[in-house]
Amino acid sequence: MLPVVIVGLTAAAVLVLCLLLPGGKLKAEAADRVSLAGLCALQPEDFAHAPGGGALAGVTVSFRKAPDMDKHGTQRVRLLLTDSEGRKGRVTAKLRLLRLRELDFELGEAPSVLTPQDLLLDSANNLAVSFAELPPALAALGEYPVTLKVDQQGFPLTLRVVDTIPPTAKAVSREGQPGQVWGPEDFVQNVADRSEVTLRFAEKPDFFLRGTQNITVIITDEGGNITEVKAALKITGDAVTPIIVGAQDIEVERYGTIAYRAGVTAYDPRGSEIELVVDSSGVDTDFPGEYSVLYSAADAAGQTVEQRVKVTVLPVGKDKVDALADPILAQIIDDGMTDTQKAKAIHAWVNANIAYTNDGEKEDILDGAYNGLKLRQGDCYTYYALAKYMLERVGIESLDIERIPGTDMAHYWLLVNLGEGWRHYDATRVKAAEYRPNNGFMMTESQAQAFCSATHQPDFYTYDPTLLPEGVVIVE
DSSP states (O other), X not given: OOOOOOTTOOHHHHHHHHTEETTTEEOOEEOOEEEETTTOOOOGGGGEEOXXXXXXXXXXXXXXXXXXXXXXXXXXXXXXXXXXXXXXXXXXXXXXXXXXXXXXXXXXXXXXXXXXXGGBSSOOOTTTEEESSOOOOOOSSEEEEEEEEETTEEEEEEEEEEOOSOOEEEEOOEEEOTTOOOOGGGGEEEEEOSSOEEEEESSOOOTTOOEEEEEEEEEEETTOOEEEEEEEEEEOSOOOSOEEESOOOEEEETTOOOOTTTTOEEEOTTSOEEOOEEEOTXXXXXXXXXXXXXXXXXXXXXXXXXXXXXXXXXXXXXXXXXXXXXXXXXXXXXXXXXXXHHHHHHHHHHHHHSEEOSOOOOSOHHHHHHHHHHHSEEOHHHHHHHHHHHHHHTTOXXXXXXXXXXXXXXXXXXXXXXXXXXXEEOOOOOTTGGGSGGGGSSBOHHXXXXXXXXXXOTTTTOOOGGGSOTTOOBOO
């Protein structure tokens, strides 16, 4: 067909004329497509484009017969072209529909590196199928969203890692004296499963009942699969002294509470419950460490029993500190800030919101930070620990520095490098703050020592430079 130039026609009209074949028929090129069976949502215009590429302007594309979007395999898609003047044309394209595999993976059987082909029953060109983002590692039970791109269309999918295989175990029968306590784990061995399991008695045994009892241990894995193991417990002989059942070592996070009597009971030789006495006076959950608790009981005949357990008070967990610090950081920090602005905002908040007292937690950074966030007071260690924790939370490195031991009082602060060398970073409240440049934010060495001179505190920022990491020099 010879080029046609008509003055005054719109670009769309020219395009339509260029699509005409001799005889007034419309012409377009077929666009073969690939999609997913059952999820395909392609429209008629997705299967045709103008000669040489591009959209069809001024032309309506419709299905002569709609393809079956649920049928996998390759099928022809017959299209009808119609313009505003009633001219028509026909195009035939191809549609290949791929089948998805089952999107549930058994725990331990998922591919270590997931590929798009792992989700398809049909082979596909790597150029036509890909992930929109890096696929997750399917290492634990749960649901994992992914977006599978097929022929540039995105299909949100949910993969699941499941555990459908029940645990296995071998039964173990036991024999003991009245009052001897057994746990469900004592009646099974060789417990195997791909996920974590819990054990419990179907019905708690009577540890004072002489004779043989049938024991059922129920083993449940994380997938909810259950296995029941049958065993036997034979109790013979007589108990001669009281016993304490259920007392065991305890771990608690700092500032936590302990239910010392939960699950602990004292019995006389006949199996009757007697008064349990708990002496926990030596435990202080405000301070991490190991403590001792004494359980004791006496029966009507005056026979006594004692059992001592260890209580370990652990430092505060990071999750607790995060829960207090993150809402504050969200208020004072935003993504558009530079590191200098972030460090300044943290310094200002810590200095303004923590009241100075002469005592504070000095066990570790997390405890010091938690103490400051929880009580909103503390000494220089509290300011130092909280500032350091918040800086690390926003990705800013800091170094610890401490006043030389033997001076009048201990003092802790930080060194921070924000791109202009290491400087003193001290958020502690001081009475003579007006003599401290930027109230202790990013002071040079000469500024720190000038503060010492102005306030007649020559030891305030006295430190041992040989203790600094190699290569760290404070800006003079």
